Amino acid sequence: MQQKKICMLGAFAVGKTSLVRRYVDSIFSDAYLTTVGVKIDKRVVTVGDQAVNLILWDIAGEDDVSAVRMSYLRGASGYFLVVDGTRAATLDVARSIQRRAEDEIGSVPFTVLVNKLDVREEWTVTDGDLAELERAGWSVMLTSARTGEGVEAAFCALTERMFRPSPAAC
Amino acid sequence: MSVPPSPRGSASDVDEQAPNGDRLANLLLGIARYVDPAAAPANLAPGSDPSLDALRHILLDRELQVLARVRQTLDDPERLAKAVGEVLPLAVLRSAGRDGRLGEALAPTVERATQSSIRKDPRTFINILSPLMGPTIRKSIAEALDGTLQSLNQALKHSLSWRGLVWRIEARRAGTTFADVVLRHTLVYRVEHLFLIHKESGLLIRHVAADDAASGDPQLVSGMLAAIQDFVRDSFGRSGDTGLDTLRLGDQVLWCEQGDVAFLAAVIRGTPPETLHGTLRDTLLSIQDEWRDALVSYDGDDAAFAGVDDRLRTCLQAQAKPREQRLSPFLWFLPLLLLVLAGHWLYERRNDQRRFDRYVERLQAEPGIVVTGVAKRAGVWRVTGMRDPLSVEPTTLLAAAGLTPAEVDGHWQPYLALDPALALRRFQTSLVPPPTVSLALDDGEIRAFGSAPHHWIERARGLVRTLPPGSPALDLSRLEDPEMAEYERVRRAVQSHVVRFDHNVPKPAGDQETEMDTLAEDLRELERVAHQMRVTARVTVTGHADSTGKDTPNLALSLGRAEVVRSMLKARGVDPDLLAVRGAGPLEPLKPEATDEDRSINRRVSFTVGIGD
Numbered sequence: 001m002q003q004k005k006i007c008m009l010g011a012f013a014v015g016k017t018s019l020v021r022r023y024v025d026s027i028f029s030d031a032y033l034t035t036v037g038v039k040i041d042k043r044v045v046t047v048g049d050q051a052v053n054l055i056l057w058d059i060a061g062e063d064d065v066s067a068v069r070m071s072y073l074r075g076a077s078g079y080f081l082v083v084d085g086t087r088a089a090t091l092d093v094a095r096s097i098q099r100r101a102e103d104e105i106g107s108v109p110f111t112v113l114v115n116k117l118d119v120r121e122e123w124t125v126t127d128g129d130l131a132e133l134e135r136a137g138w139s140v141m142l143t144s145a146r147t148g149e150g151v152e153a154a155f156c157a158l159t160e161r162m163f164r165p166s167p168a169a170c
Numbered sequence: 171m172s173v174p175p176s177p178r179g180s181a182s183d184v185d186e187q188a189p190n191g192d193r194l195a196n197l198l199l200g201i202a203r204y205v206d207p208a209a210a211p212a213n214l215a216p217g218s219d220p221s222l223d224a225l226r227h228i229l230l231d232r233e234l235q236v237l238a239r240v241r242q243t244l245d246d247p248e249r250l251a252k253a254v255g256e257v258l259p260l261a262v263l264r265s266a267g268r269d270g271r272l273g274e275a276l277a278p279t280v281e282r283a284t285q286s287s288i289r290k291d292p293r294t295f296i297n298i299l300s301p302l303m304g305p306t307i308r309k310s311i312a313e314a315l316d317g318t319l320q321s322l323n324q325a326l327k328h329s330l331s332w333r334g335l336v337w338r339i340e341a342r343r344a345g346t347t348f349a350d351v352v353l354r355h356t357l358v359y360r361v362e363h364l365f366l367i368h369k370e371s372g373l374l375i376r377h378v379a380a381d382d383a384a385s386g387d388p389q390l391v392s393g394m395l396a397a398i399q400d401f402v403r404d405s406f407g408r409s410g411d412t413g414l415d416t417l418r419l420g421d422q423v424l425w426c427e428q429g430d431v432a433f434l435a436a437v438i439r440g441t442p443p444e445t446l447h448g449t450l451r452d453t454l455l456s457i458q459d460e461w462r463d464a465l466v467s468y469d470g471d472d473a474a475f476a477g478v479d480d481r482l483r484t485c486l487q488a489q490a491k492p493r494e495q496r497l498s499p500f501l502w503f504l505p506l507l508l509l510v511l512a513g514h515w516l517y518e519r520r521n522d523q524r525r526f527d528r529y530v531e532r533l534q535a536e537p538g539i540v541v542t543g544v545a546k547r548a549g550v551w552r553v554t555g556m557r558d559p560l561s562v563e564p565t566t567l568l569a570a571a572g573l574t575p576a577e578v579d580g581h582w583q584p585y586l587a588l589d590p591a592l593a594l595r596r597f598q599t600s601l602v603p604p605p606t607v608s609l610a611l612d613d614g615e616i617r618a619f620g621s622a623p624h625h626w627i628e629r630a631r632g633l634v635r636t637l638p639p640g641s642p643a644l645d646l647s648r649l650e651d652p653e654m655a656e657y658e659r660v661r662r663a664v665q666s667h668v669v670r671f672d673h674n675v676p677k678p679a680g681d682q683e684t685e686m687d688t689l690a691e692d693l694r695e696l697e698r699v700a701h702q703m704r705v706t707a708r709v710t711v712t713g714h715a716d717s718t719g720k721d722t723p724n725l726a727l728s729l730g731r732a733e734v735v736r737s738m739l740k741a742r743g744v745d746p747d748l749l750a751v752r753g754a755g756p757l758e759p760l761k762p763e764a765t766d767e768d769r770s771i772n773r774r775v776s777f778t779v780g781i782g783d
Contacts, residue, residue, distance in 0.1 A: 075370035
C-alpha cells in the first residue's frame with residue numbers, strides 16, 4: 001500500500017479544514033488544530049491501478065501570533081497553499097509560507113488553492129495576481145469548500161504530480 | 171592485459187614502399203583472401219599474414235597508446251594508488267548499494283584494524299563511542315532501575331497481605347524469588363497494537379494488532395502520534411532521538427521507542443513490566459538494521475517491509491491474569507458459614523453487651539447501689555461498686571436483664587445510703603412497726619401514720635434522736651397514741667378522787683366506803699393501763715389536815731390518814747407498791763378556812779398520778 005503525506009497550509013481561516021472535511025476519512029476532532037496545531041485525515045485515491053493513501057496533515061492556519069509549525073512538513077510529498085480569494089493578504093501569507101516550506105523540505109510539488117470560489121464577486125485576489133503566480137511556475141487552482149467545486153480535481157492534480165512521470169487516473 | 175605483437179619487418183617494408191592508398195587496397199585484398207580461402211592463395215597461413223598486423227596497427231593505433239599508458243599506470247605503484255584512490259569512495263558506495271558482499275569482504279580487515287587501533291590506544295575508540303554509549307547506558311540503567319523499583323514496589327505492597335503469604339509459599343515451592351512471583355501475579359498486561367512509524371514523515375510503515383484489539387485508523391493514529399512527538403519536541407526545545415516515552419490513558423499506556431529513522435509505538439493495556447522496554451527497543455533496532463536502506467529511502471511504499479510484521483508480532487506479548495481456581499460449592503459454603511457464624515457471634519456479643527448495659531442501668535436506678543466500674547474478663551462481666559445492705563440484692567435484677575448469675579461477678583463495698591427510700595426501709599427493719607402503723611414517703615419525708623402502742627412510739631422517738639445529722643427524719647407527729655389517751659383518762663379519774671375525814675380522825679369518814687371502792691377500782695385500772703404501756707405508774711397519796719390544832723400533830727395526822735387509805739386500798743386489792751404516801755398537814759388547803767365547811771373540805775386525802783421509773 002502506497003502512502004503519501006500531504007500538508008494543508010495557509011493563513012488563518014482560509015478554509016483549509018473545510019476543504020478537506022468533505023473529502024476525507026477522519027477520526028480526530030477539529031480541536032486538535034487549536035491544541036496540537038495539526039489534524040490528520042486520510043483520503044484513498046487510485047493512481048493507475050494502485051490505491052494510494054493520502055495522509056492529509058491539516059496544519060493550523062498562520063496568523064499574527066502563531067506561525068506554522070514547520071516541523072510538521074517534514075516527509076511531505078506535496079502540499080497545498082490555501083488562499084482566501086476574498087482576502088488578498090492571505091496570498092502574501094501563502095507566499096511567505098511557501099518560502100519557509102521550501103527551506104524546510106526542499107522542492108516538492110505544491111498547488112495554490114484559491115478558495116471561496118462560490119463568492120467570486122467578493123474576491124480581492126485579482127486575475128492579475130493569479131497570472132503572476134502562474135508566471136512564477138506555480139500551479140494554481142480555484143476551489144470552493146462550500147460547493148466542493150474544484151476540490152476533487154485539485155487533489156487529483158497534486159497526486160498526479162507527486163507520482164510523475166507515472167500516469168495518474170483518479 | 172596483453173600488448174599486440176609488433177609488425178614484422180616485411181610488412182614494414184611494404185608499408186614504406188607503397189603509397190598509402192595502395193597499401194590499404196592490398197591489405198583489403200589480403201583480408202578478403204584470408205576470409206575466403208577460395209579467393210586467396212593457399213600458401214598463406216592464418217595469423218601469419220603481415221598485412222593483417224599492419225591493419226591492426228592502423229586501426230588500433232590510438233587504443234594501443236592508451237593501453238601503454240594504462241600499463242605504465244599499472245606498473246607504477248604510486249600512480250596506481252593515486253588512480254584507485256580517486257575512484258575508491260564511489261566504488262565502495264556503489265558496491266554497498268548493490269549487495270552486502272563488500273561489507274562481508276571488508277569485515278575481517280575492519281575488525282583487525284579496530285582491534286589493532288584499540289590495542290594501540292583505546293582512548294581513540296573511547297572518544298568515538300562515548301557520545302553514543304553514554305545516553306544508551308544511562309537509558310538502559312534507568313530502565314533497569316525502573317524495573318527493580320517496580321518489582322520492589324509490588325513486593326512491598328503485597329508482602330504483608332494474606333495473598334502475599336500465599337505467594338511466598340508459592341515462591342518457595344517454585345524455587346524462585348518472591349518478587350518474581352509478585353510481578354507474575356500483578357503485572358497483567360497485553361500489547362494490543364504496534365505501530366512502526368517513519369520518523370520523518372510520520373507515515374505508518376507497518377501496523378500489527380492483537381486479535382480483537384480495536385483502534386482508529388492506524389494510519390491516522392500514527393500520523394497523529396508523529397505530530398504529537400514533533401509537537402512535544404518543538405514545545406520543549408528537544409531534538410534528536412528524544413521524544414515522548416510514555417502516554418497513559420486509563421488502563422492503557424502508550425510506549426514509544428525512538429530509533430534514528432523510525433519509531434515504534436506500542437499500545438499496551440494493563441501494567442507492563444519495565445523489561446518490555448528492552449524487548450521493544452531490541453525489536454526496533456533489529457528492524458532498523460535489517461531494513462535500513464528501505465527505511466532511509468522510504469517514500470510511502472511499504473512493499474519492502476513485508477517481513478517486518480513477523481518481527482513486530484514477537485512484541486505482541488501478554489501476561490494473562492492467573493486463572494482463578496474454580497471453587498467447589500462447599501468452599502463457597504465455607505466462607506458463607508464463617509460469615510454467618512461471625513454475624514451470629516457479633517449479634518450475640520452485641521446482645522450480650524446490650525443485656526449487660528440494661529443490667530447496669532437497673533442497678534444504677536436502684537437506691538443504695540452505686541456502680542463504680544464494669545469490665546469483661548474471660549467472658550464474665552465484673553461489676554464493682556458500693557451497696558447499702560438494705561438495697562435490693564443485685565443478683566435479683568439479673569433475670570430481668572436476661573443474664574444468669576454465672577455471667578456476672580459483683581463486688582460490692584457496704585455503705586449506708588441516705589436515700590429516703592433506703593432510710594424508710596431501714597426504719598421498717600429496725601422499728602418493726604406494728605400492723606396498725608404505716609411508714610411512708612410523703613413529699614421526700616418519711617412519715618408514720620396510724621396508731622401504735624405507746625412503748626413503740628417511745629422507741630421510735632429514741633431512734634429518731636440518735637439518727638446521724640443529715641439523715642432523713644422520721645415524722646411521728648401524725649401517729650396516734652391510744653394508750654396514752656386511756657392513761658390520761660384513768661389518771662384524771664384517779665386524781666378526781668378525794669377521801670373525806672372527820673375532825674382529828676385518821677380513818678375516813680363513815681360515808682367514804684363507796685368512794686374507797688370506786689377509787690380502788692380506778693387504781694386497778696391505772697395499774698392495768700400502766701402495765702399495758704410498759705411504764706410504772708406512781709400514785710402519790712397525800713394526806714391533809716385542817717388548820718385547827720398544832721402543826722406537828724396535824725402533819726402526823728395527815729400522814730396517818732394517807733397510810734390508812736393506802737392500807738384500805740391494799741385491802742381492796744391495790745398493789746401497795748403503786749402507792750406512795752406523804753403528809754402535807756394543813757399546808758396545802760383546798761380553801762381558806764373560814765367555816766367548818768371549809769375545814770371539812772380541807773380534811774382529806776388526795777391522789778396525784780405520775781409515771782416514774
